[in-house]
Amino acid sequence: MTTRAIEPRMELEANLHMYRQMAKIRAFDEQVNELYKSAKMPGLAHLYIGEEAVAVGVCEALRRDDLITSTHRGHGHCLAKGAAVNRMFAELLGKEPGYCRGKGGSMHIADPETGNLGANAIVGGSAGIATGAALSAKMRGTDQVAVCFFGDGALGQGLLYEVMNMAALWRLPVIYLCENNLYGEYTPCGETIAGDILARPRALGVHAESVDGQDVQAVHATMRRLVERARRGEGPAFLECKTYRYYGHHVGDVNREYRTREEEREWMSKHDPLETLASRLTTQGLADAGVFERILTDVKAEIDGGVQFALAAPYPEPNEVDQDVYA
Amino acid sequence: MSTPEVAARELTYGEAVREAIAEEMRRDPRVFLIGEDVAEAGHPFKVLTGLVQEFGTKRIIDTPISEPGYAGIGVGAAMTGMRPIVDVMFGDFITLAMDQIVNQAAKVHYMSGGKLKVPIVFRTTLGATRRSAAQHSQSLHAWVSHIPGLKVALPSGPYEAKGLMKTAIRDDSPVVIFEDKMMYRTKGPVPAEDYTIPFGVAEVKRAGTDITIVATSSMVGVALGAAKLLEEIGIGAEVIDPRTTYPLDKQAMIDSAKKTSRALVVDEGYERYGVTAEIASAIAEGAFYHLDAPVKRIGAMDVPVPFSPVLEDLTVPSERTVFETAKALCRKA
Numbered sequence: 267m268t269t270r271a272i273e274p275r276m277e278l279e280a281n282l283h284m285y286r287q288m289a290k291i292r293a294f295d296e297q298v299n300e301l302y303k304s305a306k307m308p309g310l311a312h313l314y315i316g317e318e319a320v321a322v323g324v325c326e327a328l329r330r331d332d333l334i335t336s337t338h339r340g341h342g343h344c345l346a347k348g349a350a351v352n353r354m355f356a357e358l359l360g361k362e363p364g365y366c367r368g369k370g371g372s373m374h375i376a377d378p379e380t381g382n383l384g385a386n387a388i389v390g391g392s393a394g395i396a397t398g399a400a401l402s403a404k405m406r407g408t409d410q411v412a413v414c415f416f417g418d419g420a421l422g423q424g425l426l427y428e429v430m431n432m433a434a435l436w437r438l439p440v441i442y443l444c445e446n447n448l449y450g451e452y453t454p455c456g457e458t459i460a461g462d463i464l465a466r467p468r469a470l471g472v473h474a475e476s477v478d479g480q481d482v483q484a485v486h487a488t489m490r491r492l493v494e495r496a497r498r499g500e501g502p503a504f505l506e507c508k509t510y511r512y513y514g515h516h517v518g519d520v521n522r523e524y525r526t527r528e529e530e531r532e533w534m535s536k537h538d539p540l541e542t543l544a545s546r547l548t549t550q551g552l553a554d555a556g557v558f559e560r561i562l563t564d565v566k567a568e569i570d571g572g573v574q575f576a577l578a579a580p581y582p583e584p585n586e587v588d589q590d591v592y593a
Numbered sequence: 594m595s596t597p598e599v600a601a602r603e604l605t606y607g608e609a610v611r612e613a614i615a616e617e618m619r620r621d622p623r624v625f626l627i628g629e630d631v632a633e634a635g636h637p638f639k640v641l642t643g644l645v646q647e648f649g650t651k652r653i654i655d656t657p658i659s660e661p662g663y664a665g666i667g668v669g670a671a672m673t674g675m676r677p678i679v680d681v682m683f684g685d686f687i688t689l690a691m692d693q694i695v696n697q698a699a700k701v702h703y704m705s706g707g708k709l710k711v712p713i714v715f716r717t718t719l720g721a722t723r724r725s726a727a728q729h730s731q732s733l734h735a736w737v738s739h740i741p742g743l744k745v746a747l748p749s750g751p752y753e754a755k756g757l758m759k760t761a762i763r764d765d766s767p768v769v770i771f772e773d774k775m776m777y778r779t780k781g782p783v784p785a786e787d788y789t790i791p792f793g794v795a796e797v798k799r800a801g802t803d804i805t806i807v808a809t810s811s812m813v814g815v816a817l818g819a820a821k822l823l824e825e826i827g828i829g830a831e832v833i834d835p836r837t838t839y840p841l842d843k844q845a846m847i848d849s850a851k852k853t854s855r856a857l858v859v860d861e862g863y864e865r866y867g868v869t870a871e872i873a874s875a876i877a878e879g880a881f882y883h884l885d886a887p888v889k890r891i892g893a894m895d896v897p898v899p900f901s902p903v904l905e906d907l908t909v910p911s912e913r914t915v916f917e918t919a920k921a922l923c924r925k926a
Contacts, residue, residue, distance in 0.1 A: 367706035376705040388696050394665010402673040428662025590707035591741050593765035
């Protein structure tokens with residue numbers, strides 16, 4: 267009797283945790299955009315806003331020691347896997363306490379302690395690394411699973427098909443996680459992807475599914491299944507998450523000539539990942555508006571504290587420049 | 594009655610490579626080898642024959658013909674606790690895996706602020722005159738020598754093939770090791786016991802007082818042949834093998850050039866923008882006021898390697914060209 271009473275509460279807590287994680291990612295990247303606009307951040311950044319349900323739904327299905335590789339649009343993956351906001355901001359500002367001591371920046375955040383093998387600025391460039399991590403897990407006799415995040419743009423890279431082929435041949439515990447946000451940089455994916463996306467992994471014998479990437483519960487449930495499958499030694503999988511990036515390719519892409527404002531409004535108003543989860547839990551009578559407001563207030567405080575930490579943090583010493591070229 | 598083996602034991606260059614890999618795989622269970630035709634086939638040059646029988650297909654892994662794919666898999670395995678040897682059959686094929694070698698393996702340690710390591714060895718080949726034409730004959734070690742984050746080794750004989758391979762496998766940074774495919778059957782003394790050759794330490798292969806000849810890989814043999822011819826006309830050549838192009842032992846070459854006052858650099862990579870240019874400039878900068886002649890260099894001819902033997906032989910440095918160039922540098926007509 268008691269367990270039946272606890273389970274829904276645990277489920278609610280898990281859902282509210284996913285909401286919090288998504289809210290944190292959104293607030294983080296909104297702050298990144300502000301840092302860019304106020305010229306406090308060197309270089310550019312690729313915002314994850316709109317796609318939060320993918321990173322959170324995926325990473326909540328993983329253990330801390332499971333491994334991920336990330337992309338140029340990677341802040342969401344890093345945070346969802348457990349990275350701390352303050353050291354993330356510090357890295358984006360090129361500061362010493364950053365995750366890579368300021369040497370990686372927005373596109374290269376790595377955090378081995380949370381199983382993050384690094385974001386990668388070569389589109390599709392980490393497909394080999396994630397597959398190798400899965401091979402390594404198998405050779406070392408752990409039951410770790412590796413997840414390779416990549417966008418629809420990476421479907422144009424031959425490397426992806428080479429490593430999926432080997433992962434299928436060797437039944438490696440790796441999940442190829444395609445975030446299909448409909449645009450590869452500035453080009454609609456309809457101009458770059460021929461045929462059926464899922465037919466590609468399936469041709470290689472890789473189990474493939476598609477899911478609504480704006481629905482964190484759906485992503486999470488699907489991923490749990492695929493992760494367990496991989497952990498049991500049943501081989502690789504490919505999951506397409508249909509999603510949408512609210513901003514441009516990067517913070518400086520403000521005109522977005524390649525798509526309509528109407529399309530953007532449609533996604534933001536009808537398919538927002540935070541709204542979708544909040545309204546579902548509200549309709550089910552599991553939470554009220556006050557719960558979500560409190561989460562957003564907490565998250566804002568965490569983000570504010572993180573960015574203040576990073577702004578005040580020191581830059582690396584000049585003698586750091588030639589450190590760590592070789593191990 | 595048998596006497597203990599004290600005389601030098603001889604192995605071929607290929608056997609020395611195989612012995613190094615086998616010994617390291619016995620010593621360290623994290624070491625494995627991955628590439629095309631490496632298991633039952635034992636590699637087209639038969640360098641790996643027997644390894645799969647000892648270590649099995651879980652550690653000697655045959656792959657599809659997918660250089661970028663298995664190179665990337667090696668990088669990921671290296672980042673997560675393994676020590677892969679990635680076998681790239683021909684040096685020409687590193688071009689296919691270049692993103693994984695240059696943008697991934699070489700940069701992960703630095704980009705992660707030193708938190709991640711990539712202890713990986715890419716073993717591949719260089720060397721022309723096998724009548725294999727333009728896509729199987731190049732010596733592309735300058736390409737990777739250019740990249741911070743990579744170390745590059747060029748064994749010049751069986752002894753070096755074993756010692757440098759062992760050092761490469763034990764290194765925590767990515768190493769690219771180029772074996773001269775024309776030398777696999779060359780025999781030489783190789784100790785049966787465990788030994789390593791430190792990276793960044795050149796070896797004086799032959800002492801001399803009149804000219805310094807810096808030579809890499811199989812060009813060491815060419816330079817030693819030329820040195821014999823030079824001796825016959827009264828020129829004492831000092832032959833130096835840098836053994837690694839990165840780290841590069843500039844000081845040994847500078848010191849030798851200061852002593853001899855003349856220097857010639859010989860390497861089988863394309864001459865333009867090549868390894869010879871880097872070494873020649875290091876000598877010119879470091880020994881300028883001791884030099885009696887400009888530093889000369891001989892690389893492969895700047896043409897795609899031709900098929901026809903009469904043409905191909907013209908493209909690589911030979912004993913004769915090294916001899917003539919050294920003689921001219923010493924102003925002997």
